[in-house]
Amino acid sequence: MKANEEIHIIGAGLAGLSAAVQLVEAGKCVRIYEATSSAGGRCRSFYDGRLERIIDNGNHLILSGNKSVMRYLELLGAENELKGPELAEFPFIDLADNSSWTVRPGSRAIPWSIFNSKWRIPGISIKNYYSIWRLSQATPSDTVGACFDTDGVIWHRFWRPIIVSVLNTDPAYASANLLWKTLKETFGLGEVACRPLLAVRSLSQALVDPALSYLSGKSCKLDFNKRVRKIISEDQRVKGIETTDLVEIGERDAVILSVPPYSAAQLAPNLIVPNTFQTIVNGHFRIEGRSPEANFIGVVGGMAEWLFVRGDVVSVTISAANELSKISEVEIADKMWADISSVFGLGSSNRGPSRVIKEKRATFEQTPEQVARRPSARAEFTNMFLAGDWTDTGIPATIEGAVRSGIIAANSALEYMEN
Ligand SMILES: Cc1cc2nc3c(=O)[nH]c(=O)nc-3n(C[C@H](O)[C@H](O)[C@H](O)COP(=O)(O)OP(=O)(O)OC[C@H]3O[C@@H](n4cnc5c(N)ncnc54)[C@H](O)[C@@H]3O)c2cc1C
Known part of the structure; x- marks a missing residue:
């Protein structure tokens, strides 16, 4: 590594932490600037x-x-x-009639063992699973609502609760494509890939503190209460970032911007981001x-x-x-x-x-229109890369999306520094 070569990460949410871990693993020096007094961003405990x-x-x-x-x-x-749980299972209760059921995806890919009447959601028939096929054929402009029969029992008793929590968007307007991509990686692979996991003690103790401990013993400096106010550029390159002081970005340094989209748009006004x-x-x-x-x-x-x-x-x-x-x-x-x-x-x-x-x-809001506004990791500046659940990872805005975006941005920064 060349002398003083450093990667400056703005934002210590899971995207920023994941990028930092990846870069430190690759032997790079990392400096993180976090606006608040703690790491974790939207995934934190107190x-x-x-x-x-x-x-x-x-x-x-x-x-x-x-x-x-x-x-x-x-x-x-x-x-x-x-x-x-050892096996994938999703228990449900309907408060309207107090009926309860457990969906067990089973060991096979979609459409799994829910075809087995024992595990089938009360009131639905096999033909309802036809919607999954329609989803697999969705184009980028299709909504979930266009693929599903949103009147039926299966909609209310299974699909709606799952989809609204995965996409945090009214399924009537949510992106079908995004849903399909995440279903393929989870429910689509059967029960090994869709066991529901929760933090045993707290989110921070599971996902944030271990990263801070890992980074603290390595070539990484994390500054809390350091809001980045301005990115200074020249000739398509970031040459400085302004916090309480001015940090010069060296010739061979890189920057990873891993803040939420509204903060990114303030720091880089030419960026098109979900809004x-x-x-x-x-x-x-x-x-x-x-x-x-x-x-x-x-x-x-x-x-x-x-x-x-x-x-x-x-x-x-x-x-x-x-x-x-x-x-x-x-x-x-x-x-x-x-x-x-x-x-x-x-x-x-x-x-x-x-x-x-x-x-x-x-x-x-994960509608087709907003999904189309997701930028790739490569930003308008040659030495700056974007991370965050809102960047174009191909999957929904989730912890998985945030962590994956950090890896993508880190790899792009490494590639840039090697050339
Ligand atoms: C209530 C809730 C429930 C959720 N449930 C789930 C779930 O069940 N499963 C799931 O997978 N996902 C869930 N998510 C989504 C998940 O939390 C996010 O996708 C993920 O945490 C986003 O991480 P991030 O690093 O992209 O962004 P953020 O967490 O927003 O991190 C950005 C960081 O940048 C910092 N920052 C901002 N501006 C500046 C600046 N100018 N200078 C320096 N630092 C700055 C912020 O303080 C923050 O720490 C949920 C989110 C919420 C809020």
């Missing part, structure tokens, strides 16, 4: 004084087929921080008395979409929630509690303190 527990900003579900995440954790020695967003609302409830035994369960016919249980905290997730986020937190908490108490048979004496978190720009 101690909540009201619940007196560590909670996540939002529940995050990862599938065992998310291969970039799995490799990242393996490299960091943190595989055991995610846990799920509409969807909220995810989460509610965390401490349960007094007996805690539910489940790990997670999909809810149909209520306001909650998924319930997650960690110790004595039950958390509720609702995606594509721009409208819901306009309602007061107290009202949202009461409605969420109504669903929790129905699902787990809990009474008012079990209701402990709670916290509602509205993540207003949880992801970009």
Whole structure:
């Protein structure tokens, strides 16, 4: 490596951390600038004084087929921080009639053993799985709504809950192509690739802290509370970045911009980026008395979409929630509690303190129009590369997308530096 050759990473979310890990692995010197006082970005945990527990900003579900995440954790020695059932299974309950069922994808690729009547969702027939074939034929401008019969039982009892949480977008407008690409890598490979995994202790302890420990002993400097305010360029090259001071970018240095799209557009105004967003609302409830035994369960016919249980905290997730986020937190908490108490048979004496978190720009809105605005890792400057769940990874804006984007940007930077 040439003297003083450095890669400057702006943003310490999972995309930035994944790029840093990849580059340090390749023997490079890395410097990270993070605007806030902690790493993790949209995937973080904190101690909540009201619940007196560590909670996540939002529940995050990862599938065992998310291969970039799995490799990242393996490299960091943190595989055991995610846990799920031995076999892929997705339990559901319908609050309208209290029916419950468990979808078990089985060992084969789509259409799996749900063809077996034993595992079939109540009320559906095999012909409903025809939608998957239509999805596989989708073009970039097709919506999920155009591929599915959105009136049927299977829609409400399986596809809608899965799709809205994967794409964080009303399925009627969501990109069919994006959904198909992620289904192929997960459910499409059978149960080995679609075991649902959750952070055992917290998101930060699973995905963020291990990266910080890994990087701290290596050629990496991480500056917190260092918001990058300006990128200074000349002749299609970044030559400086302005934080509280001016950092000069050397002749052979590279920059990775791994901030959310709205921040990227401020720093590089010529960039075309996704520019509409969807909220995810989460509610965390401490349960007094007996805690539910489940790990997670999909809810149909209520306001909650998924319930997650960690110790004595039950958390509720609702995606594509721009409208819901306009309602007061107290009202949202009461409605969420109504669903929790129905699902787990809990009474008012079990209701402990709670916290509602509205993540207003949880992801970009994953419609065909917005997907078309995703830029590739190579930006307008020869020595700058883009990372983030919103860049064109080909898969949805998820942890897998963020980690993968970091690897793509890191490899592009390495290629640039080698030439
Ligand atoms: C509530 C919620 C639930 C979710 N559920 C799931 C799920 O179940 N499964 C799943 O796979 N994904 C889920 N996601 C999506 C997942 O969290 C994101 O895809 C991922 O965390 C994005 O990582 P990122 O690094 O691309 O961006 P970010 O996490 O946004 O990181 C960007 C970083 O850049 C920093 N930054 C911004 N501007 C500047 C600047 N000017 N200078 C320096 N630093 C700057 C920010 O502070 C931040 O740390 C969820 C997201 C939310 C919010």
